[in-house]
Amino acid sequence: MSLFWIVIRRLAEIEERMATSKKVITREEWEKRLNDVKIRKEDMNKLVMNFLVTEGYVEAAEKFRMESGTEPDIDLATISDRMAVKKAVQCGNVEDAIEKVNDLNPEILDTNPQLFFHLQQQRLIELIRNGKIEEALEFAQEELAPRGEENQTFLEELERTVSLLAFEDVSNCPLGELLDISQRLKTASEVNAAILTSQSHEKDPKLPSLLKMLIWAQNQLDEKAAYPRINNLSNATLEDPTV
Amino acid sequence: MNSSNTNNGQSNNGKSSRLDGINRDLGLYFLELSRLRSSAAPTEMEEDEEEAPKELNTINSSGGFLVVAPDKLSVKYTTVNLHGHDVGVVQANKPAPVKRLLYYFEIYVKDAGAKGQIAIGFTNEGFKMRRQPGWEVNSCGYHGDDGLLYRGQGKGDAFGPTYTTGDTVGGGINYASQEFFFTKNGVLVGTVCKEKEMKGRLFPTIAVHSQNEEVHVNFGQKKFAFDLKEYEAQERLKRQMTIEKISLPPNISYGLVRSYLLHYGYEDTLNSFDLASKSTIPPVYIAQENGFDEQDIGYALNQRKILRQLIRNGEIDAAISKLRDWYPQIVQVGALEEAVKYGRIELAKFFRLAGFDDLVQDCVALLAYEHPQESCVGYLLEESQRDLVADTVNAMILSTNPNTQDMEGCLQSYLERLLRQLTACCLERRSANGEQGEAFLLRRVL
Numbered sequence: 001m002s003l004f005w006i007v008i009r010r011l012a013e014i015e016e017r018m019a020t021s022k023k024v025i026t027r028e029e030w031e032k033r034l035n036d037v038k039i040r041k042e043d044m045n046k047l048v049m050n051f052l053v054t055e056g057y058v059e060a061a062e063k064f065r066m067e068s069g070t071e072p073d074i075d076l077a078t079i080s081d082r083m084a085v086k087k088a089v090q091c092g093n094v095e096d097a098i099e100k101v102n103d104l105n106p107e108i109l110d111t112n113p114q115l116f117f118h119l120q121q122q123r124l125i126e127l128i129r130n131g132k133i134e135e136a137l138e139f140a141q142e143e144l145a146p147r148g149e150e151n152q153t154f155l156e157e158l159e160r161t162v163s164l165l166a167f168e169d170v171s172n173c174p175l176g177e178l179l180d181i182s183q184r185l186k187t188a189s190e191v192n193a194a195i196l197t198s199q200s201h202e203k204d205p206k207l208p209s210l211l212k213m214l215i216w217a218q219n220q221l222d223e224k225a226a227y228p229r230i231n232n233l234s235n236a237t238l239e240d241p242t243v
Numbered sequence: 244m245n246s247s248n249t250n251n252g253q254s255n256n257g258k259s260s261r262l263d264g265i266n267r268d269l270g271l272y273f274l275e276l277s278r279l280r281s282s283a284a285p286t287e288m289e290e291d292e293e294e295a296p297k298e299l300n301t302i303n304s305s306g307g308f309l310v311v312a313p314d315k316l317s318v319k320y321t322t323v324n325l326h327g328h329d330v331g332v333v334q335a336n337k338p339a340p341v342k343r344l345l346y347y348f349e350i351y352v353k354d355a356g357a358k359g360q361i362a363i364g365f366t367n368e369g370f371k372m373r374r375q376p377g378w379e380v381n382s383c384g385y386h387g388d389d390g391l392l393y394r395g396q397g398k399g400d401a402f403g404p405t406y407t408t409g410d411t412v413g414g415g416i417n418y419a420s421q422e423f424f425f426t427k428n429g430v431l432v433g434t435v436c437k438e439k440e441m442k443g444r445l446f447p448t449i450a451v452h453s454q455n456e457e458v459h460v461n462f463g464q465k466k467f468a469f470d471l472k473e474y475e476a477q478e479r480l481k482r483q484m485t486i487e488k489i490s491l492p493p494n495i496s497y498g499l500v501r502s503y504l505l506h507y508g509y510e511d512t513l514n515s516f517d518l519a520s521k522s523t524i525p526p527v528y529i530a531q532e533n534g535f536d537e538q539d540i541g542y543a544l545n546q547r548k549i550l551r552q553l554i555r556n557g558e559i560d561a562a563i564s565k566l567r568d569w570y571p572q573i574v575q576v577g578a579l580e581e582a583v584k585y586g587r588i589e590l591a592k593f594f595r596l597a598g599f600d601d602l603v604q605d606c607v608a609l610l611a612y613e614h615p616q617e618s619c620v621g622y623l624l625e626e627s628q629r630d631l632v633a634d635t636v637n638a639m640i641l642s643t644n645p646n647t648q649d650m651e652g653c654l655q656s657y658l659e660r661l662l663r664q665l666t667a668c669c670l671e672r673r674s675a676n677g678e679q680g681e682a683f684l685l686r687r688v689l
Contacts (some may be wrong), residue, residue, distance in 0.1 A: 023675070030667070037663040041630060043685045044503070044658060050689070051500050052516070060515040067509045067548075069555070069630070206688060207496045212489040214661055217668040217683075224675040227668075233495050236660035 025227040027240050045070040047207055054196065054205040056083040074201050078104075082195045089188040094123040101191065108198050115194050117147050117154050121161055122187045125178055128164050136165065293342050296335030296447055296462050304333035304372060309451055317459040320356060320451040328373045331451045334366060335462065338444035339416055341679040344478065347415035347471050348447045349426075349461045352387065355407040356456030361387040363414045365423065365445040376448045381441055384450070385414060385425045385432070392425075392435055403432035411468040414447065418680040419478060429468040442677045499658050506656035508547030508637055542644040543569075547637050554633040566636070570643055 049070045052061040058079045061072055081104050088097035098119055101108055109116045120143055127136035140162055148155035160175060167173035177183065193203035211233060218229055226241040298315035309331030310319045320331045339346040350363050364376035364384030377384030377393025384393050387406040391399030406412050406427055413426040416437065424434040449458055461467065497520070504513040546569055553562040641653040655663075662685060669683035 025671070033667045033670070034660075034663045037666045039659055039662050039666070039685060041634065043689060044656075044662070046689050047658075047685075048500055048503055051496060052512075057516055057519045060512050060519060063512040063515045064504075064509060067512050067551070068507075205496065207499070208491055209483075209486065210665065210688065211491055211495060211499075211661065212486045213683075214665040214668070215489050215491075216486045217665055217672065221668045221672050221675075225671060227671070230661065230664050233492065233661060234498055234657070236657040236664070238664075 022223075023225040024241060025225055027228050027238070030228045030238070042070070046073075047210070049073070051205040051207050053079060054202070056086065056192070058083060074199065078199060082192060085195065086188045086192045089119070089122065089191055090184055092122075092126045092129075092184060094119055094126060094187075097191065101195070104195065105198050108194050112194050113147075113151075115190055117144075117151075117157070118187050118190055120144055120147070121157060122184065124161055125164070125183065128161075129179055133165060293340040294337050295340050295346075296337045296348065297464070298336050298462070299333045299449075299460060300336045300446075301333075304331075308373070309333065316461075316464075317353070317457065318449065318451055320453060320456040323357075323454050324360075324452050327375075327378070329452075330373055330375050331456075332366075332370070332372045332374065332376065332448060333450070334370070334372075334446035334448045335460075338368075338446050339365065341418060341444075341677075342673075342681065344419055344681050345415055345417050345471065345475050347413055347467065347469070348463065349411055349413040349467055349469065350449050351411050351459040351461065352406060352408050353457040353459055354455055355387065356451070356453045358453035359388045359405070359407050359456070360450075360452035361406070361456055361458055362393075362448075362450040362452075363412050363425070364393075364448050365414065365416065365441070366448040367441070367443055367445060370446075370448070375450050375452065381443075382448070383423055383435070383437075383441065384448070385412065387412070392433075394435070394438070400435075402435070403427065413467065413469045415471075416445065417478060418676070419482065421676070421679075424474075426469040429470065431469070431474070499661070503656045503658045505541055505544065506637075506641075507634065508544055508551050510544050510548035513544075542646070543640050547640055550636055550640070551633040554636065555629050557629065562636070570640060 045064075045068050049061060049064055049068075049072050052064060053072050053074050053076075056079055058076055061076055061079065064070060065072060065076075081100070085097050085100045085104070088094070088100060098109070109119075124136055124140055124144060127139060140158065144154075144158050144161075148158040161178060164173070164175050164178060167175075196203040214230070214233070221227065222229075228238040228240055230236055231239055299311050299318065301311045301315060304311065304318075308320060308322055308324075308329050310321050311333060312318070315336075318331065318333055322329070324330075335348070350361075352359075352361055355361065360375075362375050362377065362384040364382060366376045366379075366382040366384075370376070370382055371379055375384055375386065375393065376382045377386070377395070377399065378397055380395040382393075382395060385391075385402060386393060386399065387410075389399065390401075390403050390405040392402035393399040403425065404427060411428055415424045415426075416422075417424055417434070420434075421437045422434040423437050425432045447460075447462070449460055451458055501513065501516065504510075504516065546565075550562055550565060553559075553565065638653040666683045666685075673680045673682060
């Protein structure tokens, strides 16, 4: 009787292994499939151009157009304007940035209260950073307090920022992150995205999404098959399937 | 200047075997590229080719119990039903196409008749055409009289509202999530998992079962009550959001763009790119620190740039003369016959496909002519083909780098390899799913 059960158990184990066992694709077979894929040079050029344009590399985009014959999907002239705004924020010249944005398209700030608030907040941070305490307080009262009244989130942000003033040594206080350059970059990114959106262009380049898609596709396929993976995106080397 | 290359792959000096390698791989590469240019990619074609249901199948229906209108888009139950095996069932003339994200169709209940025993669903090819969809295995159906969903057995699960005269009910398949979904009057009722047993071709199916029931079907010839496009967009967005959450190594896109520019010799672009990167905030770190191996693809950058420019401008003579100066081992001017013969012997061995030898020979021969434009392979110099030629010359020069280890590195940039891997993974996954769902198409993303 026990032999019978041993056999049954073995059969069940084998069945389970078969059910969960993955298809194995050898390196040779996989490379054949890779070779069958058709990727057009024009499409790759478009992808690169899209990156240059969205990230704001104007001169590089111009040169790329000349060297490869790829047309940018957005007017290159608008990129310089956008980059000027981004740079202004990154350097802490928020007033200048706001002026430039309005020159570019006054509707952007009108239709984007959150962005406008963040720009004003950044202005406040810069005033505090430069030790202009009185000016900072005045600015907070006149420009930011009314915004805070309209919106709970704005109010909280405002309070956080104003409390920077309570500290003697601003660079070492718990709210130090507001003074960090990363805050400027965050705001700069936000304004960059808003400008792109207003120009009916996607605010992110397509290349990172494709890379994420690759990681996702490999993870999904891992459930069904063992095949050569690319684990290092920077050198795109295939690693043999672990069997 | 006669380099004897008529050997059979066993060479007596490294240069010859290197050339064997170049020519073999280049030939293959050219082949693929020219095939690419002359036809759409297979995945594109198949997505147009798959036929969708257009009307009802009058041959394979339970003819005795129902009547299909002449336009094959509506049915009526003609008799008085007596039991569970005289259902009037009819399938669409074709199965639901699978190589896409969603499939969907709708019915309009013109008349719920005596008992409103109407159903909409999907059944497989061998379905018993006298039973409601859902009452037998390999079928599913959303029934109007009780609002239940039946999946392969006589007992249904609570699913949604009942439906009757005047209602428009839709049924669909979501290949990405492997689910069925149903709608009523433009609103999603719910989704259910499409069980593994329901693989294989599924036919949109409708059924009527009491006197005077009449149902009209819409396979897309009219506008749907349900906003399918919106639903599709939402489903794509869901997946997109899952993917966006994945994190990437820092500066990877920057690095890949840089290697791409280096690989193809876009020197001016690269210089502008590097200059701008220095002044970005925060500064982008030099690629080497992120594991990019640039030694080899930076090889002969300026020369490759110059040659590309010349070729793109159609200045072939100038290009060839520069090539002769810089890389005499690549150009075999004056040895045309030998080159052609070499090409024919070596490459024909590699390709067992007849009819393509010509193109391959043409490319190898191109560089062997004194006056290529006037030669019979001049077609390669037409504007549209120039980029192709420029890319090949680029690859050939890269292959002369003593540090090059594999041919693949000369032919494909890292970016290209990643895109190929992405496509291959998506295709394999689709194949594992029984060929259901969309393939990855770079063009679609762009």
